Amino acid sequence: MNISYLLIGGNEGDRMAALAAARANIEAAAGSIRTCSSLYETEPWGKTDQADFLNQALCLETVADAPSLMNILLGIEEKMGRKRMEKYGSRIIDIDILFFNDAIIHQPGLIIPHAEVQNRRFALAPLEEIAPDYIHPVLGVSVRELLLTCTDPLAVKKINA
Numbered sequence: 001m002n003i004s005y006l007l008i009g010g011n012e013g014d015r016m017a018a019l020a021a022a023r024a025n026i027e028a029a030a031g032s033i034r035t036c037s038s039l040y041e042t043e044p045w046g047k048t049d050q051a052d053f054l055n056q057a058l059c060l061e062t063v064a065d066a067p068s069l070m071n072i073l074l075g076i077e078e079k080m081g082r083k084r085m086e087k088y089g090s091r092i093i094d095i096d097i098l099f100f101n102d103a104i105i106h107q108p109g110l111i112i113p114h115a116e117v118q119n120r121r122f123a124l125a126p127l128e129e130i131a132p133d134y135i136h137p138v139l140g141v142s143v144r145e146l147l148l149t150c151t152d153p154l155a156v157k158k159i160n161a
Contacts (some may be wrong), residue, residue: 001036001061001062002061002062002064002065002066002069002103002131003058003060003062003100003101004060004062004066004098004099004100004101005058005060005096005097005098005127005130005134006026006057006059006060006073006095006098006101007055007056007057007058007095007098007114007123007126008022008023008026008055008058008059008093008094008095008096008098009042009047009055009056009057009093009094009104009122009137010022010054010091010092010093011044011051011052011053011054012051012091012092013053013092015053016054016066017055018092018093018143019039019054021080021093022076022080022093022095023036023058025076025079025080026058026060028119029065029072029076029122030060030062030069030072030100031060031061031062031064031077032047032060032061032062033058033059033060033061034059034060034061034096035058035059035130036056036059036080037056037057037058037125037126037127037129037130038056038159039054039055039056039155039158039159040054040055040056040122040126040158041053041057041156041157041159042054042056042122042125042154042155042156042157043152043154043155043156045120045122045152048082053122054079054159055122055123055126056126057098057123057126057127057130057131059091059131060128062074065109066103066105066110067096067099067110069100070097070110070143071133072087072093073097074096076095077094078094080093088116092137094104096111096114096123097112097114098113098114098127099112099113099114099117099134099136099137100112102135102137102139103137104138106138108131113136113138115145117146118136118139118146118150119150120152121147121150121156122154122156124143124146124150125147125156125158126148127143128144128146128147132144
């Protein structure tokens with residue numbers, strides 16, 4: 001069994017419903033969600049002239065290998081109406097693999113750990129809630145330490161849902 005940490009998010013339409021649908025689709029197609037973070041409202045990263053995002057970290061238990069999981073998640077995004085038109089643009093759903101076991105993978109279309117996780121407060125804050133002691137396999141420091149030293153100035157706010 002493999003353990004993967006995912007980040008789901010979106011900023012179009014009914015964001016809560018989209019995250020709920022993403023969780024249901026992930027469980028139906030990819031494995032068992034062991035735990036979920038709270039929901040976090042976050043300022044957009046990379047392209048600021050758009051609505052705020054709703055993000056959530058998940059711990060997924062899966063029999064899929066990393067490339068297969070990536071294909072499953074891309075299929076879920078497509079099924080949910082994700083259109084890849086603009087980097088960092090608005091989207092109904094985004095599903096990222098942050099970590100997969102302690103794997104280090106560099107393949108076309110698949111980089112694990114996620115190349116920017118240590119620079120993104122919107123990913124680290126929800127991840128720290130569910131896996132504070134997970135050690136980044138490349139950087140050798142915990143998620144908690146990554147969050148404490150993250151210089152990303154964008155607002156990240158835990159919300160009650």
